[in-house]
Amino acid sequence: MIVWSAPWWLLALALAPLIWWLHTFRRGGREVKVSSLRLFPPDGGRDEAGRRRAAADRIWPLRAAASAGLALALAGPGWRGEGLAPVQIWVDDSLSMAAAEAGGKTRLALGLGRLKTALDEAGWPEAEARSLADPARPGLRLSRGTSEAAWLDWARVGDSPPRPPEPWQMAPEAGHWLLTDGADGKLNAWAEQAPLSQIVQAGQAGENSALTLLALRPAGDGGWRGLAQIDNLGAKPATRSLGLAGQSWTVEVPPGESRQVEFALGPEAGEVAAQLSPADALALDDALALAAPAKPMLRIAGDCPPPVLAALRAHPRLAVGEPAALTVACGDAPAPGEGPLLRLRQSPAAQPLKDPAVWLEEAGKLQRLRLPAEWLAAHPADGPAEGRPLLLAGDRALVTVAGRRVDCYLDLSGGPLARQPEFPALLAGLVDAALGDDLLDGTASRSRPAEGSRIAPRGLPRPAPPGRRAEPPPRDLAPALLLLVAAALLADWGLRRPAPA
Amino acid sequence: MAARTLDALELREAELLALARAAGARLAGRPRPAPGKRRRPAPAAGGGDFLGLREYAPGDSLRAVNWLASARGGQIQTQVYAGELASRWQICLDGSASMSLGEGKWLLARQIAAAFAYLLLHAGNAAGLLVYSAGVDACCPPGRGHSQYPRLLALLRGSLPRAGGGASSLAACADRLPAGSSVLAVSDFLDGGAMRETLGRWRGLGLNVHAIQTLADDECALPPGEALTLRDIETGERRLLEPGHGLARPARARLEALTGELGGYCAKRLIPYTRVDPARGWKAGLLAHLKALGPAP
Numbered sequence: 001m002i003v004w005s006a007p008w009w010l011l012a013l014a015l016a017p018l019i020w021w022l023h024t025f026r027r028g029g030r031e032v033k034v035s036s037l038r039l040f041p042p043d044g045g046r047d048e049a050g051r052r053r054a055a056a057d058r059i060w061p062l063r064a065a066a067s068a069g070l071a072l073a074l075a076g077p078g079w080r081g082e083g084l085a086p087v088q089i090w091v092d093d094s095l096s097m098a099a100a101e102a103g104g105k106t107r108l109a110l111g112l113g114r115l116k117t118a119l120d121e122a123g124w125p126e127a128e129a130r131s132l133a134d135p136a137r138p139g140l141r142l143s144r145g146t147s148e149a150a151w152l153d154w155a156r157v158g159d160s161p162p163r164p165p166e167p168w169q170m171a172p173e174a175g176h177w178l179l180t181d182g183a184d185g186k187l188n189a190w191a192e193q194a195p196l197s198q199i200v201q202a203g204q205a206g207e208n209s210a211l212t213l214l215a216l217r218p219a220g221d222g223g224w225r226g227l228a229q230i231d232n233l234g235a236k237p238a239t240r241s242l243g244l245a246g247q248s249w250t251v252e253v254p255p256g257e258s259r260q261v262e263f264a265l266g267p268e269a270g271e272v273a274a275q276l277s278p279a280d281a282l283a284l285d286d287a288l289a290l291a292a293p294a295k296p297m298l299r300i301a302g303d304c305p306p307p308v309l310a311a312l313r314a315h316p317r318l319a320v321g322e323p324a325a326l327t328v329a330c331g332d333a334p335a336p337g338e339g340p341l342l343r344l345r346q347s348p349a350a351q352p353l354k355d356p357a358v359w360l361e362e363a364g365k366l367q368r369l370r371l372p373a374e375w376l377a378a379h380p381a382d383g384p385a386e387g388r389p390l391l392l393a394g395d396r397a398l399v400t401v402a403g404r405r406v407d408c409y410l411d412l413s414g415g416p417l418a419r420q421p422e423f424p425a426l427l428a429g430l431v432d433a434a435l436g437d438d439l440l441d442g443t444a445s446r447s448r449p450a451e452g453s454r455i456a457p458r459g460l461p462r463p464a465p466p467g468r469r470a471e472p473p474p475r476d477l478a479p480a481l482l483l484l485v486a487a488a489l490l491a492d493w494g495l496r497r498p499a500p501a
Numbered sequence: 502m503a504a505r506t507l508d509a510l511e512l513r514e515a516e517l518l519a520l521a522r523a524a525g526a527r528l529a530g531r532p533r534p535a536p537g538k539r540r541r542p543a544p545a546a547g548g549g550d551f552l553g554l555r556e557y558a559p560g561d562s563l564r565a566v567n568w569l570a571s572a573r574g575g576q577i578q579t580q581v582y583a584g585e586l587a588s589r590w591q592i593c594l595d596g597s598a599s600m601s602l603g604e605g606k607w608l609l610a611r612q613i614a615a616a617f618a619y620l621l622l623h624a625g626n627a628a629g630l631l632v633y634s635a636g637v638d639a640c641c642p643p644g645r646g647h648s649q650y651p652r653l654l655a656l657l658r659g660s661l662p663r664a665g666g667g668a669s670s671l672a673a674c675a676d677r678l679p680a681g682s683s684v685l686a687v688s689d690f691l692d693g694g695a696m697r698e699t700l701g702r703w704r705g706l707g708l709n710v711h712a713i714q715t716l717a718d719d720e721c722a723l724p725p726g727e728a729l730t731l732r733d734i735e736t737g738e739r740r741l742l743e744p745g746h747g748l749a750r751p752a753r754a755r756l757e758a759l760t761g762e763l764g765g766y767c768a769k770r771l772i773p774y775t776r777v778d779p780a781r782g783w784k785a786g787l788l789a790h791l792k793a794l795g796p797a798p
Contacts, residue, residue, distance in 0.1 A: 029728035029742075033665075035599035036691040037733040037740055038759070039721055039752045 003474050005076030012071035016064040023060035059495060066488035073481040078474025084125035085175055089115060089142065089200075090164065091155055092180035092187060093133045095448075096455040098157040099181070099205055099282040111179045111202035112151045115142065118177070118200055125175065131155070132162035132187070157284065159448055164190045182457035192461040199460055206456030207234035209253055210285035211242070213260075214274050215445035216292050222267040222316040224292055228274050231258040231450040240286075244274040258450070265292065267316075285453040290446045296435060299324035302333025305413035308344060311424040317439035318431065326435055340404040340434040347379040350411035355394035362401070363390040365438075366429040369422055377411035385409075390433065399430065406434045510612050510657060512783075517616060520787060521623040527794045528624045554578040588683055588709070589627045589643050592618055592653075594660070595688030595696075597634040597669040598734040601662040603689075603717020605779035610687050610715040611657045612783035617685055617713075618653045620787075622646065628653065631677055632660050635668040640677065665734050671696040675703070683709035690714050690763055692735075697766055704770045712767055712774045713790060714760065721752035 004010065034040065097107045119127055119142065128139040129151075140146070140154040162184060170176055176196050180187060181203035191199060213229035232238040232253035242249045242261055253259045265272065269292035276286035298312060298320045312318060312328060329335040331346040353376045359367040371391075378398050387402030391410075400407045408430055410417065417423055432438055554570050557577035570578040594614045600607050614630065621628040622645065629643030630653050641656045643649075669692040678684060684703060690696050690712070704710045723729065729742040742748060760776055767774035773793055777786030 029730060030724065031730045031732055031739075032723060033602060033734045034731050035602045035689060035720060035734065036693070037731060037736070037738050038691070038693055039755050040731055040740065040742075040748050041751055041755065042740070 001080055002477070003078045003080050005078065007075055009071050009075035012074070013068055015067050015071070019064045019067060020060050023063075059492060062488055062492050062495075066485050066492070069481050069485040069488065073478040073485065077477040077481065079477055080474040084123055085173060086126040086128070087119075087122070087175040087177055087197075088139075088171065089127055089129045089177045089179055090132050090196075091129050092162055092178070092184065093131050093155050093157050094162055094184055094187075095157055095159055095284060095452045096181055096183040096282065097155075097203070098284050099203060099208065099455040101203055101205055101281075106152075106157075107181045107203035108152060108155050108157065109148055111200060112146070112148055114200045114202055115177075115179060116144065116146075118198060120144075122198075129154070129179075132164050133158055133160040135163060135165055159452060161449075161452065162187045162190075164194065167194050170195060180460070181455065182460045183455050185458060188458055188460055196461075201457065201460055203455065203457055205281040207236055207238070208280055208282045208285070208453055208455045209233065209238040209240055209276070210282070210448065210450065210453035211274055211276050211288045212258065212285075212450045212453070213445065213447045214272065214288040214290045215443055215447075216265070216269070216272060216290060217443045218317060218440055219264065220316070224265040224267075224269050224272075226263045226265055226272065228261045228263070228288075229258055229447075230261070230276065231453065232256065233450065233454040234456065238280070240276045240280075241278070242274060242276055245269070245272055282453060282455055285448060288446050288448070290444060293442070293444050295319045296325035296437075296439070297321040297323060299327045300330075301327055301335055302330035303346075304328065304330035304344065305346075305418075307414060307418035307423060308412050308427065311427040312431075314424060315428060315431065315439070326431060328431075340436070342406045342408065342430050342434045344412055345379040345381070345407065345409045346413065350377040350379050350413070350415075352377045353393045353396075353398075355396070357391055357393045357398060359391055360389055362388060363399075363429075364433070366390065366426075366433070369425055369429060371417070371422065371426070375416040375420060377415055377417075378409045379411055381409060401433055404434055404436060406430055510608070510615050510654070512612060512615055512619075516784060517619045518623075520616065520784065520791075521620050523788065524620050524624065524791050527791050528620055528626065554580060588681070589629070589679065590618075590621045590683045590685065591629045591631055591643065591674065591678055592621075592685045592687065593631045593633060593671060593674045594657075595634070595669055595671070595686075596632040596638050596660060596662045597667055597688075597692075598663040598665045599669065599689055599691050600715075601664065602734060603720050606689065606715055606717040606720075607662050609777060609779050609783055609786075610689075611660065613713050613715060613777060613786065614685075614687050615654055615657050616783055616787055617687075619650055620791075622650055626683075629677075630656055631674045632656070633670065633673050634663050635670050636673045637677065638663075666737065667735055668692070669696060669735065671699040672702075675699075678703070678708060681707065683711070685711040685713065687713050687715060689716055689720075691759070697763055700767065700772055701770050704772055710770075710772045711790070712763075712772055713786065714763065714774070714776045716756070716760070716776065716778050718778055718780055721749055721756055723749045723752070725749070 091111070093108070097111070099107055101107060101110055119125070124144070127142040129142055130139045131137045140151070164187065176194065177198040177200060178191055178196050179200045179202065180191070182188060182201055183203070209230055209232040211228065212231045213227065215227045216224045219225045228242055228244060230240060230242065230251050230253050232255050235255050237255060238253045240251050240253065242251055244263060245265055247263060249261050251259050251261060271289060271291050273289040274287065279286060295317055298318045299322065300309065300312065300320060308328070308330065313320065326340045326342065327335050328342045328344065330344045335341050335343065353373045356373045357371045357376055359369070361367070373393070376393070376398070378393065378396065385397040385400045385407065387400035387405065387407060389397035389400050391397070391399035398409050412418060428440055554567055555578065557566060557579050565579045567578045567580050592614050594610060600610060618628045618630065625645070627643040627645045628649060630641040631637050632639035639656055639660055641653050644652065669688065671686055671688065672695070686696065686700060688696060700710050700712055731740045731742060732738070764774050764776070773790060775786055775790035775793060777783065
């Protein structure tokens with residue numbers, strides 16, 4: 001059927017009779033003088049008194065048709081077919097949709113069945129599922145034959161939160177549905193604003209607890225200290241068993257709260273996997289895995305003083321070997337062109353310092369290392385120091401850093417400094433500065449937002465009244481009408497063009 | 502067109518002389534009786550030299566009838582005197598705007614007027630010329646003899662019909678027509694009947710009236726197939742015609758009908774009438790007119 005976007009223009013169709021009327025006042029063409037009008041009997045034309053109107057110029061239907069066509073085109077005609085408007089189904093593929101419901105099916109699997117039912121009621125319009133977690137991902141055309149396997153293969157649940165489109169970005173010529181469990185409050189708020197014509201809700205289970213944090217920190221003995229956190233997002237207390245590196249703990253978590261479990265691991269921890277048991281409604285959030293950071297390998301170049309060697313070998317988070325993540329070069333020993341480098345300057349003429357050594361702010365935690373001047377002696381520099389100073393004695397740079405290159409002019413071959421407990425801490429700090437890491441105190445962790453594990457459905461907004469059929473966008477008929485108007489005007493010009501002599 | 506009008510009217514004297522001989526005494530100025538029973542002035546019996554006898558024509562005075570010759574010949578004979586033959590003629594030439602339309606109509610009319618004047622003068626008549634439209638536009642008083650013809654010719658050469666407007670009022674010449682004179686009206690007579698009525702009125706007053714209608718061959722020609730506005734060149738009246746009007750043929754039929762009506766009107770009133778068109782030419786037209794006057798006495 002024909003629909004009009006600007007129906008007021010249809011009033012201009014009344015111009016057609018006016019055009020006919022105007023064409024009756026036409027001029028009669030060429031004037032011819034005659035000896036006497038009495039020779040020419042009246043033919044119904046208009047005499048000088050004008051009492052009878054001449055027949056309208058025969059061109060008037062063409063011009064009336066052109067004006068009518070223009071009025072129709074301006075009224076914005078569109079042909080709306082009998083088909084259904086396409087439907088875009090926005091799928092909530094957040095973590096909670098992987099929750100298992102009664103019968104063992106996940107909410108996504110259940111959602112497919114409910115979608116098919118709703119599409120059946122709507123007459124099976126052209127439907128395409130779109131991911132809310134990744135709207136740019138190609139959609140999935142839904143049909144009666146869409147299998148659950150294909151559906152679940154497309155709708156991959158992940159940790160990414162939904163990124164629904166802005167209401168103005170949603171195509172106006174299509175209907176928009178939402179498949180969700182209602183557990184995400186932000187998604188529910190979007191559903192209130194978005195032009196959704198139907199919301200398909202899947203899932204009722206509300207109880208779930210999740211492993212939300214697994215962290216490791218180096219222990220002083222080379223091993224690891226760990227921390228695991230369990231959050232209960234349900235309304236009832238949860239008792240879960242945490243299994244990790246051969247150990248297990250039974251944890252009771254009140255509803256809405258979290259509990260932490262501390263543990264220790266040996267130096268060869270490797271991959272640390274934590275698992276909650278037994279599985280609850282959402283199994284995907286019951287496990288976390290974390291690889292304990294490996295020791296960086298160290299290359300020692302040059303003839304390093306024994307205290308230096310001893311301190312490096314005693315470093316619990318360093319191992320001498322290849323491939324080296326760090327090179328410690330003593331004296332003028334050659335060092336690789338790239339990669340972290342700790343160069344320990346050496347010379348036969350180390351001189352005690354007169355000024356106290358002061359750590360600059362860029363030295364970080366080395367600022368806490370007190371180095372009295374009487375312990376220190378420094379080797380002379382070959383030239384102006386490269387890099388930024390970390391340790392100054394007066395105006396003399398004792399430690400500089402340039403990128404991942406650290407230069408130390410302190411005498412570490414012996415003397416009072418080498419006998420102090422601060423000596424290995426100094427070396428450890430210089431190694432950390434070269435590596436850009438905190439080997440002795442760095443933390444490795446893996447976490448997930450607790451809110452993503454909430455599976456209890458919340459109130460969903462009411463969509464458009466059920467049963468309202470989306471209408472397909474009308475097909476614009478104005479261009480065709482304008483072509484006809486142009487043809488009519490062309491014909492009018494052709495008919496009025498004077499015949500060649 | 503104007504240059505041809507002012508040039509010679511294409512009349513050769515040899516042709517005119519031949520025509521004059523053919524005319525004989527037809528244009529001798531015999532007043533013909535008016536129809537009806539009205540009293541009319543009797544011609545002066547015996548006035549002038551006796552020229553001869555002729556067959557009685559209706560209207561002739563009974564006093565002029567020669568009963569003895571009539572008995573002898575078995576036909577009523579009337580006596581003819583020189584005073585009857587010599588009469589005054591006015592040639593009334595229509596110079597209205599309608600005479601300017603049509604190929605050759607104005608030239609033909611002037612040729613008719615000039616040739617007729619020559620015949621009149623040759624026959625001893627006095628001939629004058631009036632060019633009229635709504636009124637008398639030009640005048641050459643009647644005169645006799647050979648000197649009168651050049652005067653008439655000069656007036657004809659310099660005359661042009663009106664370009665537009667005005668009217669065709671033959672009655673405007675009435676003041677210049679003494680009782681008993683003769684009149685030749687040369688016109689297209691497309692005025693709707695007023696000139697025709699004037700002819701009848703003059704005839705009723707006892708004038709000797711002749712009428713020669715000059716029409717163009719393309720009098721009713723119209724461009725075919727297109728919408729037109731017809732404008733009466735004299736009245737200015739307009740009429741719109743539809744494309745494909747097809748009025749040329751009905752117009753010709755109407756012209757023939759009007760001409761027939763005029764001819765019938767004149768015949769009924771014993772007004773010699775001839776229609777001449779350029780295809781026929783002035784000579785043939787005048788010859789036909791003279792023959793229609795009857796045999797020369």
